[in-house]
Amino acid sequence: MIKQLILPVLICLGIPVLISLFSSIYRKRRFRRVALAIGFIVLLIVTDRFPIDYNIETTDKFYLAGKPDNPFAMNSEADFASGNPFEAYVCNASDVDFGSYTAVDCQEVSASNFLQTSRGVYPAEKAFDGDLLTCWQDGVDGYGEGTELYAKLSEASDLQYIVFINGQARDDERFKKNGRVCQLEIGDGNYTVTVNLPDENVPTAIKLNGWNNVSELHFRIISVYPGSDYEDTCISEITCFK
Numbered sequence: 001m002i003k004q005l006i007l008p009v010l011i012c013l014g015i016p017v018l019i020s021l022f023s024s025i026y027r028k029r030r031f032r033r034v035a036l037a038i039g040f041i042v043l044l045i046v047t048d049r050f051p052i053d054y055n056i057e058t059t060d061k062f063y064l065a066g067k068p069d070n071p072f073a074m075n076s077e078a079d080f081a082s083g084n085p086f087e088a089y090v091c092n093a094s095d096v097d098f099g100s101y102t103a104v105d106c107q108e109v110s111a112s113n114f115l116q117t118s119r120g121v122y123p124a125e126k127a128f129d130g131d132l133l134t135c136w137q138d139g140v141d142g143y144g145e146g147t148e149l150y151a152k153l154s155e156a157s158d159l160q161y162i163v164f165i166n167g168q169a170r171d172d173e174r175f176k177k178n179g180r181v182c183q184l185e186i187g188d189g190n191y192t193v194t195v196n197l198p199d200e201n202v203p204t205a206i207k208l209n210g211w212n213n214v215s216e217l218h219f220r221i222i223s224v225y226p227g228s229d230y231e232d233t234c235i236s237e238i239t240c241f242k
Contacts, residue, residue, distance in 0.1 A: 084191045084192075084193075085191065085210040085212075086187075086188075086191045086192070086193050086208070086209075086210050086211055087193065087208070087209040087210055088186065088193040088195055088206050088207065088208050088209070088211075089195070089206070089207050090195050090196070090197065090198070090204060090205070090206055090207075091205050091206075091207055092202075092204075092205065093163055093202070093203035093204060093205040094202075094203075095205075096161065096205050098161070098163075098241060101160055101161060101241035101242065102241065102242055103239055103240065103241055104153050104154060104155070104157050104159070104240040104241065104242050105153070105154035106128045106151035106152070106153060106154070106217070106238070106240060107151070107152050107153070107154050108150075108151070108152040109124045109125055109127070109128045109149070109150065109151045109152075110123075110124050110149070110150050111123065111124035111136060111147065111148065111149045111150070112147050112148045112149075113138060113139040113140050113144070113147055114136060114137065114138065114139045115137040115138060115139040115232055116139060122134075122135060122136055122137035122139075122234075123136065124136050124149050124150070124151075127149065127235045127236065127237060127238050128151060128237070128238055128239075129237075130237065130239070131237075132165065132169050132170065132236055132237060133170055134236070135167075135168050135169070135170075135234045135235060135236040135237075136149065136234065136235045137168075137178070137232045137233065137234050138179075138221075138232060138233045138234075141231075142231055143179045143221075143224040143226065143227075143231050143233045144179070144221055144224070144232075144233045145221055145222065145223060145224065146220065146221065146222075147220070147221045147233070148218060148219065148220045148221075149218075149219040149220075149235070149238075150216065150217070150218055150219075151216065151217045151219075151238070151240075152215065152216045153214065153215055153216060153217070153240065155215075156213045156214065156215040157213075157214055157215075157240070157242040158211065158212045158213065158214070158242055159208050159211040159214050159240055159241070159242055160207070160208055160211075160241050160242055161205050161206065161207055161208060161240070161241040162186070162205075162206040162208065162217075162238065162239070162240050162241070163203050163204070163205055163206075163237070163238070163239045163240075163241070164181075164184070164197060164203070164204045164205075164206060164235075164237075164238055165203050165204070165235070165236040165237040165238075166180045166181055166197055166199075166200075166201070166204065166234075166235065166236070167179075167180035167181075167201060167234050167235075167236065168234040168236060169201055169236035169237070170236075172201055175201040176227065176228050177227050177228050177229040177230055178227040178229070178230050178232050178233065178234045179224045179225060179226055179227045179230070179231060179232060179233035179234065180197075180199055180224060180225040180227075180233065180234065181197055181221050181224055181225075181233060181235060182196060182197060182199070182222075182223045182224050182225050183195075183196050183197075183221075183222035183223040184196075184197055184219060184220070184221060184222065185218075185219070185220040185221075185222055186206070186217065186218070186219055187217070187218045187220075188211070188214045188215070188216060188217060188218070189216055189218060192218075192220075194222065199225045203237075217240070219238070221233065
C-alpha cells in the first residue's frame with residue numbers, strides 16, 4: 001500500500017510546488033490559488049487511476065477467532081451477527097507467562113458420557129484434577145463427537161486463558177493410540193466459539209478475549225484425530241486462568 005501512495009503524493013505535491021515557485025518569481029498570488037485547485041484535481045485523477053489496495057496481509061503469529069486464514073481458530077458468522085462478545089485463539093503455552101495469571105478452580109464437573117471398564121473408570125473429574133497420569137475418556141461407540149463436558153467455576157471470573165492438554169498425555173505411545181480432540185466448541189451457556197487444536201502432545205493455550213464474569217464452561221467435541229489402536233477420545237487436563 002505504501003508503494004502505491006508514492007506516485008500520487010509526488011505528483012500532487014510536485015505540481016503545486018512548481019506553480020508556487022513560479023508565482024513567487026512573478027509575484028502573482030492568483031497562481032497560488034490555481035496551484036491548489038490543480039493539485040486537488042490531480043489528486044482526484046491519480047487516485048482513480050491508481051486505486052489503493054486496502055487488503056493488507058498480516059504477519060501476526062496468531063489470529064482472532066473468525067479469521068478464515070487461521071487453521072487453529074474459527075467462529076461462525078451467525079455468532080458475530082448475534083453480538084457474540086467472545087473471541088478465542090490458539091497459541092503455544094510455552095510462550096505465556098502463567099505466573100502473571102491465577103488458576104480458577106473448576107467444581108461440579110461432569111460429562112454427557114465417560115468410559116467405564118473392568119480396567120478403570122474415566123469420568124470428567126479426571127480432566128480437571130491436575131494429574132497428567134489421569135484423563136477423561138468418552139464412553140460411546142466411535143470417537144465421541146458431540147460429547148459435552150461441563151464445569152462450574154468456583155467464582156465468576158474474567159477468564160484470560162484455558163490450557164488444554166489433549167489426548168492421553170502420559171506418553172507419546174498412548175497419545176497416538178487413542179483419539180484426540182481436533183475441533184472443540186467452548187462456551188458459557190450463552191455464547192460459543194470453536195477452536196481447532198493442534199495434534200501435539202504438549203499443552204495448548206487458548207487465549208480468551210471478552211470472557212467476562214464467566215461462572216460455567218461447556219466443552220463440546222466436534223471432531224477428533226483418530227487413534228491408531230482405539231476409538232476412545234481422551235482429554236488429560238483442562239485448566240482455566242483469570
